[in-house]
Amino acid sequence: MTENADPAFSQGHTEDQPTIITVGEGNGQGGQNLGYDVVVGRGLLSRLPEMVGTQAERVLVIHPRALRATGDVVREDLENHGYQAVVAEIPDAEEGKHIQVAAFCWQVLGQNDFTRSDAIVSVGGGAVTDVAGFVAATWLRGVRVVHMPTTLLGMVDAAVGGKTGINTAEGKNLVGSFHQPAGVLADLDTLITLPRNELVAGLAEVVKCGFIADEEILNIIEAAPDQAQNPHSWQVRDLIERAIRVKAEVVGQDALESGVRESLNYGHTLGHAIELAERYQWRHGAAISVGMVFAAELGRSLGRIDDATADRHRDVLTSLGLPVTYRDDRWNQLLEGIRRDKKNRGDTLRFVLLNGIGRPATVEIPDASILYSTYQEIAEPASPVISL
């Protein structure tokens, strides 16, 4: 991982220069095309042609209805740079991660004679990144894609790392592939219109990066939780950059999620079970917030982390307004969800836990009874339940 880190910036002194974080170096496992840049800054549109490249003649801009104005600006800019730009406007959020939406995009690509050297640009949150990445991975067996994430979660997580996917009637993200982008433009100005609860939900993934790899993230949030939620603040920029660096480092080592990349699943085992139990009406960040507190309690019960580290989870997440408890009448349902986790091997349940801040490890839990007793630490009476 390389970057043009400006030491003054990380202390919040200047915001003028974009920061470039490179994901991996050259080709990774399974032919994954690593070595791409994630650019973080403000007013980054002028960098798009460079990322789309000179080989492409046609560019498909995929955006949700909610971001029509932004999508139009991107299309116009590409046309001004000589590309033939076409737009595919897709349904918002999870509605967009549907096979029929992918089929619509394939139709647009086909009708406009897109070849293997042409490109796709995604403009939107993680849902758009996922479906646009999937379309790019599958059209002519793979074309160039540039992501322009417009949510905090999209910037720190979905746009980086090459996971693409759509949902099926049987569940979320069941169909997809790994397809690394040619580049990512994370323009912080787009966060200004993002609803606060979306921003805060994205911060849960940032906190996760703090616990698994970069304690300074936790220090920054603890020093000024309000500024961590202010899209104009230097803290938000610093937090985003730090979280991207954590993800870039891990993805650079394990592009296909066969080893260290599992550490990015901290808090996700119970988190996914909560999302399932809530039929995806909870935001992902809210669910993994509870999941991280659970993992911390499990780590405390197993003697892997001390009381201060376990308590720090609850404190930092609460300071951002993220939930840290879940209803006490759903354990059996949650256990069912935990058993479906992709990290499990046969009947052995596996959790990512900490051996200290910055020291994640995947741990086998041979006896599910410890999970139930740990759950009592985060359970609360069933009603009222307030979702973020």
Ligand SMILES: NC(=O)c1ccc[n+]([C@@H]2O[C@H](COP(=O)([O-])OP(=O)(O)OC[C@H]3O[C@@H](n4cnc5c(N)ncnc54)[C@H](O)[C@@H]3O)[C@@H](O)[C@H]2O)c1
């Ligand atoms: N591929 C990965 O590695 C990865 C990682 C994490 C999450 N994801 C996926 O990402 C999705 C969640 O992403 P998300 O949280 O960004 O949600 P999202 O894409 O559904 O966006 C949330 C909402 O915010 C709106 N929005 C987006 N940008 C906006 C802006 N700048 N101003 C105002 N509104 C804006 C969207 O229209 C949408 O209604 C899930 O489908 C998840 O599976 C993928």
